[in-house]
Amino acid sequence: MSPLLAQFIAESRDQLELIGVGLLAIENHPDDLDRLNDVFRAAHTIKGSSGLFEIKPITLLVHAAEDLLDALRSQEVRFERAMVDRLLDAFDHLSQWLDEMERNESLPESLETTARELGATLRVFLQGRDVAAPVESLTAPVFADLVWIGQWAEADRAALYHRLATSAEPLTLFRYTPDSQCFFNGEDPFYQVRQLLGLALLDIAPVEPWPPLAELDAYRCALRFTGVACASLAELTTQFRYVPDQVTLLAATPETLAVPTGRAGETVHGGFVAEALTLVDQEDWASLRGITETLLDTYDPDTWMASALRWLLRMLDSTMPDPAAVRLLLDAIPAQQGPDWLQALMSSSAPVVAVLLQRPLSEIEQAAFQRVVAEQARVLDLPEDPATWAGRIGSVCASLANALRYVRRTDLLEELDEAEEIALSVHTAEALRNVLARLLDDEQPLPDEEAPLLAKVEGALIDKSALKTLKVDQTKVDRLMDLIGELVVAKNSLPYLARRAERVYGSRDLAREIKDQYGVINRIAQELQGSIMQVRMMPVGHVFQRFPRLVRDLSKKLDKKIRLVVEGEGTEADKNIIETLADPLIHILRNSIDHGIEPPEERLARGKPGEGQIRVKAYQDNDNVAIEITDDGRGVDSAAVKNKLVRRGLLTVEQADGLSDHEIVQWIFAPGLSTADQISDISGRGVGMDVVRTSVERVGGSVTVHSQRGVGTDIRLTLPLSMAVTHVMAVELDGKLIGVPMDIVVETVRLAPAAIYTIKHREAFILRDRLTPLMRLRRLLEMTEPATGGAALATLVVKIRGESVGIVVDNFREGMEVILKPLDGVLAGLKHYAGTALLGDGSVMLVLNLKELL
Amino acid sequence: MPIHFLKSVACFKGVCTVEEAEPLLQWLQDQPRAKIKLRECTHLHTAILQVLLVANPPVTLPPQDPELARWLMPALQNDR
């Protein structure tokens, strides 16, 4: 898969999570605009990126969702609960499609229909909202006349005319008067003009007489660009699309160039025009050409008449002269001015229509304009500060002027200029406020979207200036982790080397130096380890994100009312730990919803509020992260658990009676024990809470439960913050090293064989006045046991699930830090081992999972 | 800096940006006899163009870039 597609899929999944969480929040708080914006933005991002790939179903569907969200956001439609259902449904589909994309890199075409159908269910809500499609409208041209075309030398225009006669290229006239402040928008009008397609003629002139050089403001644009381009109106419209308000365009014919120029006032042969017009009627072009050539010889080439006749000849050069154009030129001769090609263009039946780049404002634009104006009004009303007054007025006026131009209220620009002058000179903004007041539409109060802008900007700056996030593929971090593991291992070989330097080569100094170096490297390696562990840390909230949806869906299904309270989402732990947490937590949550929280009637009958509550709370507890799931439901029925335990033969009646309620309740984590009377499709069948304990313990955590009948249940998971580095106690067994996780090791004792009691084939010993079971590791691992005679037995005392147990090993070795790698492939099934670790001398050590082994 | 100011000659090189308009204006105000060389210039920002139009210094070497020369030179010579 291309990295880009992979990135898209990963990112879209993140966005989908955001959307899911956001939608649920919106369901309860439909007027939470921030949430709505978040969700909209997330959908928007997916849509934007999906356009990069050929995945139409996704684009189609997200587009529909985005439209609905946008309408909600801008309050064009009223919120309905059903919207959330449909949106959730749509995004669920999307999620599946992403999975499909990941597998096949494409989606079946049939999904396009599905996408349209789903989209239609969303668009239902948009009915009744009028979508004002922007319509291009034709209005009168703004060129008052086209005589200005005569400013270019006749030879240049003639050359262009000839070129057009043969190439049939389109011709467009333009006048571009850049905004005086345009440089501050990053614009370079001259460059823009140079980029124009087919630019043929150009005039650059000041809009008003230049000031003296000493008074010139270098950063105020005061130029106007007028020209002719061999390009279509549409092409120029596109090229000028960022400054439509500053440009006048006109699609023209080649004849437009035929503006005679020169000294006027010569005598005109009265009969010529009349004769010529007759010849035009007869379309006798050859004769017309003849008399024109003859007449041309009688005029000084500098005269207007000579110029007019030359243009006439040029028109006649065409294989198919245009009678209308020729007539218009002839009509201009008696007065020796014109012709008015603009008239010709306007009355022409040809599809050459003058178009001004203008269209009515859409409602959205109108609203945006209002927001800009409102924002300026607000800025004006900020407390005054003489130091920034001029700057503030300048910026307000610049924004307003831009906005006015965009909405084509240029009639107000002059007034604005005056108001600005007044504001700057006499330091009062009254005139400016008046202009603003007139622009503000009183009838339509605006959603106060922009008002808290300044505060928001400041806040964002403070919050986020230090925040730069980098998304990294986890495999890269894992690789880094492996390398650090190897570094730790390599580092651990230095003490061996020091020992060798001293013993084999007898150099104590060298040994000391090596040890010093070891100290340095050791420190760096530890810091490196700490840093990389930080990288792997992520907030537990990542897992919590799925909960609201789960609670919502399940409670709806079960007709229960449940409020979910989540706390401490920001608590961080290692990514692997977090991922391990997901399934157990969901399992616990399902149990609480299904079996814990009572139906509303039952709750009310018991004097509880009808709505149950489940609280998920995460917090850091020393080196552990603790997560508590508390519900105020019916609690665990310890009597039922006890019955079941006895019935299943897990405990004798006496044993069961000897246990406190609290101890009994812990048994819900035992395999194959389900206390629910009915099996539901929610918490499932056969899979009990034992799964929770297994997965939590696999990463070195523990789980406990407190429950009070009728009051509620509190399940607490404790997990290590990080599983990257494990402290192990190395022990010797059959000449090999074996690791035991240090966190369960309580102490080491050497036990005389005489101190061992054997009770019913089980061994035990007395440890601080308590009878403690004793196991032999060799036996547990099914290895033969050599006779040890009367030698003391190396015994490791470990604490498992609150119970102390002695483990007999061959010998103790040192405690060490290792990077524990879980067993892969076929070995992954070997639950007796937690994983392997690489040692300083390059050998591999197995690390035991004693909880499983015992 | 694409504009190099010598004693009384300014040499334009490559793309001359808006940031250089102000220094150029200053220089031209101080150097009433200034001349400019545009030979190696490929573009000059509108702001610079304006300064040149107002100050109107003689151009000793027009741009080699034919397209720039075509649009720029008539404008610079118009006001002469």
Add this chain to the structure above:
Amino acid sequence: MKTIFLVDDSATMLMSLSEILQKAGFKVETAADGAAALSQFKVGAKPDLVITDQNMPGLTGIELIRETRKLAPFRFIPILMLTTESQQAKRLEGKAAGATGWLVKPVAGKDLLGVIKQVLPGT
């Protein structure tokens, strides 16, 4: 070599645009949100062109443009806004805030380079 600074909260967008731009010979710098971009601008990033998304968490594109224009080295720099087809109104606001122009998502490489050529002399 010209430097283009991209601001977009979507890593996919950043990735695809960067690729197009780098292939076209531009140096590309990026930020994932407006505040990050702004702080880079303040500590000396000096691109020849800024392209920013409009819809971002924290500062929006328009807010970023408004703040960026207040920084002296960024007074005259071309800034393009990434918008969607439906965001015509935002373009007006963007222009008022100091944007040079806009691009409509999804952005095809040809269009992107075309617009850059149009606003950035010497490319």
